[in-house]
Amino acid sequence: MISVLFSGDPDKRSQYGDAVSKAAKAAGLQLRLSLDPAEVAPEVVEYLIYDGSGPVQDFTPFTRLRGVMNLWAGVEAVLRCPAPPDLQIARMIEPGLTEGMRDYVIGHVMRHHLDVDRYIGTEPITEWEVTFPPLARNRTVGILGIGTLGADCAAHLAGLGFNVLGWSRSAKEIAGVTCLSGDQGLEDLIAAAEILVLLLPHTAETERVLNADRLAALPEGACIVNAGRGPLIDHDALLAALDRGHIRHATMDVFDVEPLPPEHPYWSHPKVTVTPHIASVTRPETASEAIVANIRRDQAGQPMLGIVQRTRGY
Ligand code: NAP
Numbered sequence: 001m002i003s004v005l006f007s008g009d010p011d012k013r014s015q016y017g018d019a020v021s022k023a024a025k026a027a028g029l030q031l032r033l034s035l036d037p038a039e040v041a042p043e044v045v046e047y048l049i050y051d052g053s054g055p056v057q058d059f060t061p062f063t064r065l066r067g068v069m070n071l072w073a074g075v076e077a078v079l080r081c082p083a084p085p086d087l088q089i090a091r092m093i094e095p096g097l098t099e100g101m102r103d104y105v106i107g108h109v110m111r112h113h114l115d116v117d118r119y120i121g122t123e124p125i126t127e128w129e130v131t132f133p134p135l136a137r138n139r140t141v142g143i144l145g146i147g148t149l150g151a152d153c154a155a156h157l158a159g160l161g162f163n164v165l166g167w168s169r170s171a172k173e174i175a176g177v178t179c180l181s182g183d184q185g186l187e188d189l190i191a192a193a194e195i196l197v198l199l200l201p202h203t204a205e206t207e208r209v210l211n212a213d214r215l216a217a218l219p220e221g222a223c224i225v226n227a228g229r230g231p232l233i234d235h236d237a238l239l240a241a242l243d244r245g246h247i248r249h250a251t252m253d254v255f256d257v258e259p260l261p262p263e264h265p266y267w268s269h270p271k272v273t274v275t276p277h278i279a280s281v282t283r284p285e286t287a288s289e290a291i292v293a294n295i296r297r298d299q300a301g302q303p304m305l306g307i308v309q310r311t312r313g314y
Contacts, residue, residue, distance in 0.1 A: 001032040002295060003064075005045045007054035008071050010036075012284065016049065019288035027292050029299075047295055052077030059083040067298055069291045071282050073097060073149065074229065075308050076202060085310070088298075093306040094290040096283030098152050104227060104279040105153040105197055106160070108251045112195050112223035113139050113162075117249070136161035142193025144186075144209065145200035145228060146172055146179065148306075149280070153197065165189045169312075190217045195225065202229035203313035212237035221248045227279035230255035235266075242271045253279040 006016050013035040024031045034040040042061040050056065051071040059065060060082050067088040070078045075091050083089075111117065114133050141157050143150045146166035151174055158164045158176035165178045167189045172179040180189055186209075190196070196218060200206045210224070210233045224247060226233060235256070241247040251273045252266060258277055266272045294304040308314065 001030050002046055002299070003032050003034070003040065003044050004047045004049065004295070005034045005037060005040055005056070006049045007037060007056035008049055008051040009053045010055070015284045016288065019284040020049070020291060022285075023288040023292040026289075027296060029292055029296055031292075031295075047291075047298075049291060050078055050081075057081050059087060067294070067304055069294060070308070071287060073282075074201060075314060076229075079308070079310065079313070088304060089308045089310075090294055090304045090306040091308050091314075092282050092287060092290065093148050094282060094287045096286040097280050098149055100280030100283075101149045101199070101227060102152050102156050104253070104275075105199075105225060106156060108225045108273075109141055109157060109162075109195050109197065112225070112249060112251075137163060139163065139194055140165065140192045141195045141197065142189040143167070143197045143199060144189070144232075145198065146174065146177070147199070147201075149227075150197070150199035151177075153199065165192060186214075187217070190214050192219070193222060194219050195223045198224070198226045198228040198232050200228045200232055201314035202231050205313075207231045208234045210234065210238070212240070215241040215247065218247065220246060222246075223248050224250040224252075226250070227253045230258070239265055239269070242269065247271070249273070251275065253277055 006013060008016060017033060017035050020033055037055050043063045045062050046064055046066045047069060048056065048062060048065060049069045049071060058081055059068060065087060067090060068078060070089060070091050073092050078089055140163045143154050143164065143166045146154050146168045150166060154164050154166045154177045155174055165180060166174065167180045167185055169181060171181050212234055215237050238250060242250060249271050253275045254277055260266060260274060266274050298304050
């Protein structure tokens with residue numbers, strides 16, 4: 001029997017208990033699943049299902065641990081936990097999280113592409129307007145971060161006809177998407193992106209990647225959708241760029257401090273849409289299947305999917 005401890009949000013214990021047991025049964029894997037750290041001695045546990053709101057925030061007592069399954073795609077919290085340097089940590093890769101992000105990003109890109117806001121809550125239009133939005137194929141969308149989530153969004157936006165540019169650390173190939181990397185790749189993407197989507201992790205290298213200079217280098221009237229992490233953006237510079245009209249609108253799902261404090265200027269800014277970190281979420285059913293699949297891989301001597309590289313920070 002493989003010993004697994006769920007140490008996520010205590011309110012989700014029964015939900016994950018059912019979903020992990022169901023996934024293990026379907027996969028023919030015999031697990032002893034504990035839902036509370038008080039139920040099991042730490043030195044017995046082989047796999048730990050973790051999120052930042054769970055009771056375990058130090059992995060060092062878990063001396064038999066083979067892997068930590070992070071329930072979130074973002075790994076800031078799990079990397080703060082004391083742990084042996086060679087402990088495998090897998091970030092969450094599961095279809096529910098990916099599909100949710102796709103829906104959010106496509107929805108907000110389409111909103112900015114079609115300038116939907118222009119026709120919401122307006123006074124009666126007396127002079128009938130004949131301004132048509134461009135076709136998707138005449139609109140360039142740039143995506144910073146084309147990993148699991150960004151690549152899926154890029155492929156689907158390209159499928160809708162958009163001219164999609166994506167940027168990552170390593171060179172990539174995604175059908176229908178122009179994939180860029182390196183400093184020049186970033187500057188080329190920024191210069192072209194009429195709608196800019198951020199889906200990077202927050203690391204020492206990505207912090208404030210969207211700074212004042214790059215905001216100024218975006219095309220006039222560009223829109224921004226940040227579903228990655230708050231610290232990717234220099235917020236004072238963004239507010240200034242919105243106020244001078246260079247940036248048309250910013251949809252912001254993630255912030256330096258969450259919940260976003262009530263006094264933050266984003267709340268009342270007419271060109272900012274605040275969503276409360278709801279772009280996507282891990283879904284217990286599909287996440288449990290991904291967790292069980294990763295345990296099976298590890299038990300079979302195969303590398304787990306989504307292993308975090310501590311030195312890179314993601
Ligand atoms: P991922 O698969 O690790 O992808 C990260 C992407 O960023 C990769 O393409 C990576 O390049 C690129 N990248 C990282 N550092 C870079 C650098 N210094 N320069 C250039 N590119 C860099 O992660 P994911 O699963 O797609 O998730 C992305 C992020 O989305 C998470 O870290 C999290 O912060 C955020 N997120 C937000 C929500 C929400 O609800 N708002 C939900 C889930 C996730 P390589 O491909 O070359 O490694």
